[in-house]
Each structure stands twice: as structure tokens, then as C-alpha cells.
Amino acid sequence: MITIAGVFASAVTLARPGRGRLRAPQRLQSWPGIVHGGGLLAALDDAAARAGLAGAPRVLEGRLTSSVPVETELDLDGRAHDGVVTVTVLQNGQTLTSASVTPLRGGDHATAPPWRGGGAGWPLPLSEDCLACGARNPLGLQVGLSFDDEGVWARLVPREPWSTGAGTLHPAIAPVLLDEIAWWLGALVMKEGGLTNRISVTLLDGALPAGTPLIGVGRFDQVEPVDRKRTFWRTASALLTEAGDLLATASIVFRGGADYSSRQMSYFRDRTPPDLFRRMFPGYARSADPGVSC
Numbered sequence: 001m002i003t004i005a006g007v008f009a010s011a012v013t014l015a016r017p018g019r020g021r022l023r024a025p026q027r028l029q030s031w032p033g034i035v036h037g038g039g040l041l042a043a044l045d046d047a048a049a050r051a052g053l054a055g056a057p058r059v060l061e062g063r064l065t066s067s068v069p070v071e072t073e074l075d076l077d078g079r080a081h082d083g084v085v086t087v088t089v090l091q092n093g094q095t096l097t098s099a100s101v102t103p104l105r106g107g108d109h110a111t112a113p114p115w116r117g118g119g120a121g122w123p124l125p126l127s128e129d130c131l132a133c134g135a136r137n138p139l140g141l142q143v144g145l146s147f148d149d150e151g152v153w154a155r156l157v158p159r160e161p162w163s164t165g166a167g168t169l170h171p172a173i174a175p176v177l178l179d180e181i182a183w184w185l186g187a188l189v190m191k192e193g194g195l196t197n198r199i200s201v202t203l204l205d206g207a208l209p210a211g212t213p214l215i216g217v218g219r220f221d222q223v224e225p226v227d228r229k230r231t232f233w234r235t236a237s238a239l240l241t242e243a244g245d246l247l248a249t250a251s252i253v254f255r256g257g258a259d260y261s262s263r264q265m266s267y268f269r270d271r272t273p274p275d276l277f278r279r280m281f282p283g284y285a286r287s288a289d290p291g292v293s294c
Helices: 004-011 037-050 174-189 256-270 274-280
Strands: 012-014 018-022 060-066 072-083 084-091 095-101 149-154 196-201 215-217 234-239 246-256
Touching: 004 037, 012 037, 012 072, 012 234, 018 149, 037 060, 037 072, 037 084, 037 174, 037 196, 084 174, 174 196, 174 215, 174 234, 174 246, 215 256, 246 256
Parallel strands: none
Antiparallel strands: 012 018, 018 072, 060 095, 060 196, 072 084, 084 095, 149 215, 196 246, 215 234, 234 246
């Protein structure tokens, strides 16, 4: 059976410390042709753990300078200093992404958010092949997200490919799911398309329970602009069990704008009922589409 751990092991090699390689298969993509931001961070974290350079609990941080292409041989440079592992992805000597894994020291007093998602809400469009929401990706979470006036959420019992086989889930579920939630938080606030720019995920528990219903949540009132031009937006999200145990938190920056929308809006329009699309992206709804009250 295909598993996320097996795919990571095939896609990424990393010496302790030193050089390595990355060749991400299409199953790790978000938009066609590029690696899912949360999935990339998780793959590099997994490689660091296999090299004996990282463990849990920990903080994962990714700086996505450029999109990382799938099915492309890329170089890795891995270094460890003072307990912090840094891995850089390079193409022809140019940095595409850098990631760091830092042990969580001194205890963490984070508490689970009081809001755990809404009731009915509106469903967000699914894709075909995305690692998080792709309905036909055999590796993917295949998760459906919802939103209402308060925020974005997902409820799921992770599929078998995300199990370690030892009664726990692979920790990749946190960056992958929370990155997906963050993308939609940013896009729905900006009402534009975009990409993930920065990711910071704190894994509070290294042994996520398999077979347990999970909830990923993020609120619109915690989405804040980073720059004066309001191009970059910082989001906050959390992963917890249905019982309320906090498993991970994230602070993820969404970069949006009309240039991204020009490439992405037709994709969502084809997968979304017209009235719902108008609610999500009113500036890109066709004039003939029936409107709804927001």
C-alpha cells in the first residue's frame, strides 16, 4: 500500500549532515506541476528525522522563495547547528526553498482554540490531484474544507496512507492540512488567488493518534496583513482531536493578488456553483451569474 512515509523516503534523501536530493512525485503536488507547500515542509522534516537530526515536539519553518516543481531532480543542502536543522532546496545553484526544524524547548503553554468550526457552512471546491483535497490522489488526505462567516475548518479521520502502522499518524498531516486551511483563509479574506509564502508549524505531540477524528480550524478575525500593500497576510490555525486535545498550531503567510487570480480563478469557477463562487471571489464572478447576499 502506498503511504506518505514511503513516498517521502523515495522522494528525499539527506545525509547527516551534508548533501541530498529531492525528486517529488506528482502525488505531492498542490497546483498542477508544483509541490504542496505543507507537503514539502513535511517531506524535509521527515528526511531530517530519518537522518537522526530531528525529533518531536518541534517547530517546522519553511521559507518558500519559489515554487518547487514536481518530477524534477533537485539538490539539497542539509546542516545542523545547536540542535537546529536547516535544509535548503536548490535548482542549478539557486535557492527555491529553505526549511528549518527546531526542538521545542521549555514546554509550551498553548491551549486549544475555543472555536472548532461551524455547523453547515459552505463547501470549498475540491481539486482532482492535490495532496490535501485531491479526490483522485491515492496518497492524499482527500479532505473537504468548509467555511462560514467566522472561518475555515475541516473534520476528518485520516486515511490509511497517513498511518505509520504503529497506531499513530504521520506528523505530515499537520503541515499539509494547516497549509490548506491557511490558503483558504488568505484567499477568502483577500478575495484573490495566491500561494503560501512562509510556514511555521509547531508540533506539540510527536505521536498523533490514528483512527481518531481530527479537526483543523482557522478564523478570519486572526488573519492580519503583514505589509502596507496588503499583499501578504498572516493566518493562524490549529489541529486538534475531536475531544479538544491540541496537536499542532501554525502561523502561515499567504501571498495573494490579481496576478495569481488570473491563473487560478478559472480553475475554481469550473468547480464551484456560480452563487457560491460569487460569495468567495465577487470580483471574478461573471456578470451573468446570479448573486447572493454576503
